[in-house]
Amino acid sequence: MAEVSIERESAELGGSSALGSRLHTVRMPSRPSMWASVRRQPLALTGLVIIIIFSLIAIFGRYLAPYGPTEQFSKHILEAPSRQFLMGTDEFGRDILTRMLYGSRVSFQVGFISVGLAGSVGIVLGLIAGYLGGWVDNVLVLLMDVIWAFPAVLLAIVFITTRGNNLTNAMIAIAIVYMPTFMRVVRGATLAIRQTTYVEAAVATGVSTPRILARHVFPNVTAPLIVHASLNFAAAVLAEASLSFLGLGNKPPNPSWGSMVASSYGFLQQAPWAAIFPGTAIALVVLGFNLLGDGLRDALDPRLRNAAGAEK
Amino acid sequence: MLQFILRRVLLLIPILFGVSVITFMLVRSLPGDPATVAIGVDQRITPEQRELVRKSYGLDQSKPVQYVKWMQHVVTGDLGKSLRTKRPLTTELKLRLPVTVELTLLAGLLGIIPALSVGVLAAIKRNSAADYAATVVTLLGISAPSFLVAILLILLFSYHLKWLPPVGYEKFTVDPVKNLKGMIMPAISLALPFAAVMMRNTRSAVLEVINQEYVRVARAKGLSGSRVLTRHILPNSALPIITIGGIQLAGLLGGTVIIEQIFGLPGLGRYIYDAIRNRDYPVVQGVTLVLATIFVTVSMLVDILYAVVDPRLRRA
Numbered sequence: 001m002a003e004v005s006i007e008r009e010s011a012e013l014g015g016s017s018a019l020g021s022r023l024h025t026v027r028m029p030s031r032p033s034m035w036a037s038v039r040r041q042p043l044a045l046t047g048l049v050i051i052i053i054f055s056l057i058a059i060f061g062r063y064l065a066p067y068g069p070t071e072q073f074s075k076h077i078l079e080a081p082s083r084q085f086l087m088g089t090d091e092f093g094r095d096i097l098t099r100m101l102y103g104s105r106v107s108f109q110v111g112f113i114s115v116g117l118a119g120s121v122g123i124v125l126g127l128i129a130g131y132l133g134g135w136v137d138n139v140l141v142l143l144m145d146v147i148w149a150f151p152a153v154l155l156a157i158v159f160i161t162t163r164g165n166n167l168t169n170a171m172i173a174i175a176i177v178y179m180p181t182f183m184r185v186v187r188g189a190t191l192a193i194r195q196t197t198y199v200e201a202a203v204a205t206g207v208s209t210p211r212i213l214a215r216h217v218f219p220n221v222t223a224p225l226i227v228h229a230s231l232n233f234a235a236a237v238l239a240e241a242s243l244s245f246l247g248l249g250n251k252p253p254n255p256s257w258g259s260m261v262a263s264s265y266g267f268l269q270q271a272p273w274a275a276i277f278p279g280t281a282i283a284l285v286v287l288g289f290n291l292l293g294d295g296l297r298d299a300l301d302p303r304l305r306n307a308a309g310a311e312k
Numbered sequence: 313m314l315q316f317i318l319r320r321v322l323l324l325i326p327i328l329f330g331v332s333v334i335t336f337m338l339v340r341s342l343p344g345d346p347a348t349v350a351i352g353v354d355q356r357i358t359p360e361q362r363e364l365v366r367k368s369y370g371l372d373q374s375k376p377v378q379y380v381k382w383m384q385h386v387v388t389g390d391l392g393k394s395l396r397t398k399r400p401l402t403t404e405l406k407l408r409l410p411v412t413v414e415l416t417l418l419a420g421l422l423g424i425i426p427a428l429s430v431g432v433l434a435a436i437k438r439n440s441a442a443d444y445a446a447t448v449v450t451l452l453g454i455s456a457p458s459f460l461v462a463i464l465l466i467l468l469f470s471y472h473l474k475w476l477p478p479v480g481y482e483k484f485t486v487d488p489v490k491n492l493k494g495m496i497m498p499a500i501s502l503a504l505p506f507a508a509v510m511m512r513n514t515r516s517a518v519l520e521v522i523n524q525e526y527v528r529v530a531r532a533k534g535l536s537g538s539r540v541l542t543r544h545i546l547p548n549s550a551l552p553i554i555t556i557g558g559i560q561l562a563g564l565l566g567g568t569v570i571i572e573q574i575f576g577l578p579g580l581g582r583y584i585y586d587a588i589r590n591r592d593y594p595v596v597q598g599v600t601l602v603l604a605t606i607f608v609t610v611s612m613l614v615d616i617l618y619a620v621v622d623p624r625l626r627r628a
Contacts, residue, residue: 043447146330148605151566154584156595159589162341238457242570245459245586263576267589268463269471279460287455294451 041158044295050288054281058108069102070094070253074192078271080107088273090264092253096277099255103278105257107285110171110240110249111233117175118236119229122182127213127221129183130190141187152177160248170249174239177230185228188285189221223300234286241282257282316619322611332386333479334378339597342588346371349591350395369395386601394587395438401598409578409602415571416564418499423507424557431514435522436541446511453508458567459489462501462574463595469497479576498575502567506560513556517549524548551622558614562607 038044062069063102066086073093081088087096129140147155156173163169193199194217202212246248252259257278264274347365351357357365366372370381385392390400433448470478476497482490519529522545530540568581576582580599586593 082365102562142330145327146334149327149331149608150334151563151569151603151607152565153569154600155605157569157585157588158335158338158600162338162343164343215610234455238455241457242459245457246570246573258457261463265463272467275460277464279457279463283452283456283460286457287451290451290454 004178038292038295038299041295041299043291044299047288047291047293047295048160050284050294054062054104054285054288055108057101058104061104065098067095067098069099069161069255071098078267078274080271081273087277090260090271090272091267096274099260100257100281101279103255103257103260104281104285105193106167106244106250106254107237107240107282110167110174111227111289112169113237114174114231114236114239115229117172118179118232119182119225121175122179123186123218123221123225125179126183127188127190127217130187131194131209131213131217133194137187140183140282147176148180150177152239156243157246157248160243165248166251167249170240170243174236175241177239178235179285181232182225182228185224186221189224193217193220227293227297227300228229230296234289234293237282237289238286300311313619315413317616318617323469324608324612327608328605331608332383332601333379335597335600336382339593339600340375340378342482342591342593342596344591346395346591349593386598390600391602394595395592396590401595404595405599405602406584408578408580410567411481411577411580412565412572415495415498415568415577415579416561418495418563418565419502419506419564422499423503426456427507427510428553430513431511432460432518432541432546434511435515435518438519439500441448443515446515447541449510450508453504456504458501458505459570459574461504462571465497465500481575481577494575494577498571498577501574502564505567506564509560510553510557512559514549517552518545520547520552521545551618553564553619554617555614558610558617562610565603 038048071094073089073095075093076085076089077087077093078091079089079093085095085097088101090096110241125140125144129137156170156177159173159176160169163172199212199216204214207216240249240256241258241261244256245262247259247262250256250259253264261275261280261282264271264278268275346369347362349367351362360420363372373381382392389402391405393400394404430442430446430449434440434443437443450503466478469476476493478624480490480494482494484491527540527544531543541576565581568579570581570584571577571584572579573585580603584591584596584599587599
């Protein structure tokens with residue numbers, strides 16, 4: 001994974017300095033940078049802002065927390081939000097704001113690791129399947145179809161139950177569930193790129209297959225991949241919340257937003273805030289990544305860009 | 313056409329084979345001795361008696377032999393018996409599958425109607441207030457976890473307005489009104505993310521078509537707006553909507569695990585969740601296989617429908 005990204009960077013550097021200066025005037029305009037794409041999309045920008053705020057909370061939140069995450073105030077059980085407890089307290093008299101701040105890390109951790117894991121395996125398999133074709137492609141696609149046939153939540157539940165109920169296994173389970181989607185995206189893009197003249201040229205000049213995949217194919221599938229990774233991050237956060245809502249993955253009394261909603265469920269009528277605050281936090285983070293992914297997709301899809309231009 | 317359908321049906325065999333192998337392997341690696349579950353945790357028995365129980369369930373044989381035996385039974389329609397209740401799975405399925413199917417179909421119905429109408433409207437009136445409103449609703453629907461929606465519904469309709477019971481189930485044949493009262497909130501919780509995805513896809517599918525030359529030609533030759541919509545735009549944007557709709561609808565089955573748990577519905581989702589917790593492996597294995605089979609069959613039917621609607625795909 002690291003090697004691939006280094007190669008991509010050097011490819012980009014080479015493209016902008018040596019090739020770019022000579023060919024730029026003749027050939028197509030360069031693709032707008034990610035940042036330029038995001039900036040033009042108000043919704044994507046909103047998403048990015050939400051993500052940045054929550055990332056900062058995940059990193060620094062625990063230092064701002066007024067109390068300890070498992071500190072119990074036995075005289076303040078299920079209390080409504082007040083000046084002392086800004087988001088109220090739960091059934092053990094623990095400060096909900098503090099637990100929210102600590103719990104944010106779980107969501108981001110699961111998002112990053114699951115998407116990273118699903119992505120790296122999915123990308124490699126997708127490149128291989130799409131580029132080699134033939135029986136390799138058939139076998140890999142069948143394998144993905146098999147994984148895809150299981151209801152996602154169910155596969156994750158069974159996996160966690162058999163491998164042990166902890167956060168690591170929850171992250172692996174989520175990665176397994178979403179890996180086929182990465183493979184599908186990369187495979188589709190690779191199929192199209194395989195037909196291009198520059199790949200043909202690379203084959204003709206005797207470039208090895210792994211090198212073609214890393215330097216000629218992979219850099220050209222990054223655009224759909226980034227969109228997919230962003231949307232998948234949202235899905236992973238949602239999946240972790242659902243699993244810990246069912247009592248899988250995160251171990252209480254450790255705070256995770258999903259398990260906070262679950263444990264407050266029994267006291268819904270007396271203390272709705274105990275469920276609503278963490279539930280809303282989940283929805284907001286997921287919304288942020290969905291907005292960013294959607295916005296990037298619109299910005300990177302040349303057809304949509306043309307369609308928008310034609311209307312004016 | 314027939315050849316296409318045949319090939320697609322035959323593809324089910326390797327997929328279902330893979331599904332059954334993975335299910336079997338995963339379930340057999342559940343920690344704990346199945347014999348303990350069968351006997352009951354609190355019962356004290358001698359090792360000899362335990363061996364006898366293991367033998368009666370075929371647990372003394374090797375894993376591949378167990379798998380083949382299981383498959384032999386499944387093919388003849390025998391999914392095995394629950395270790396705990398000793399009741400055959402097929403009996404339980406007859407009771408529980410209708411609950412889950414009703415929930416899924418109700419959710420599908422509640423989701424698809426607003427999704428299609430608002431999705432088409434948002435595409436036709438692109439960048440209007442209606443379009444932005446639809447976008448916002450869509451994003452909220454995709455982002456809110458179904459259990460949060462369920463909790464908010466319970467808070468509003470059960471505790472605040474006191475219109476609907478927070479939990480409870482009655483068979484449709486016994487009391488249809490009570491049945492629907494118990495089903496409506498779970499169905500909405502399940503339907504919201506589904507509706508959001510469908511609305512987004514409908515919008516982009518219609519947008520894809522709306523700028524095509526033939527639509528412009530249809531307008532230019534003087535067809536009315538509604539006729540252009542029903543004759544040219546909708547048939548051509550139906551394909552991606554059908555595909556995603558079918559897969560999403562089948563995907564709702566997985567969501568029932570959480571929703572049935574919250575609302576206490578006696579469906580398949582809750583059954584399998586309880587079975588996993590109790591290490592009742594024949595149930596886990598059988599129900600997983602049933603759910604996966606439903607999912608795979610639906611996506612096969614979607615593919616075939618796709619080919620029926622679009623003749624270009626038949627040759628591919």
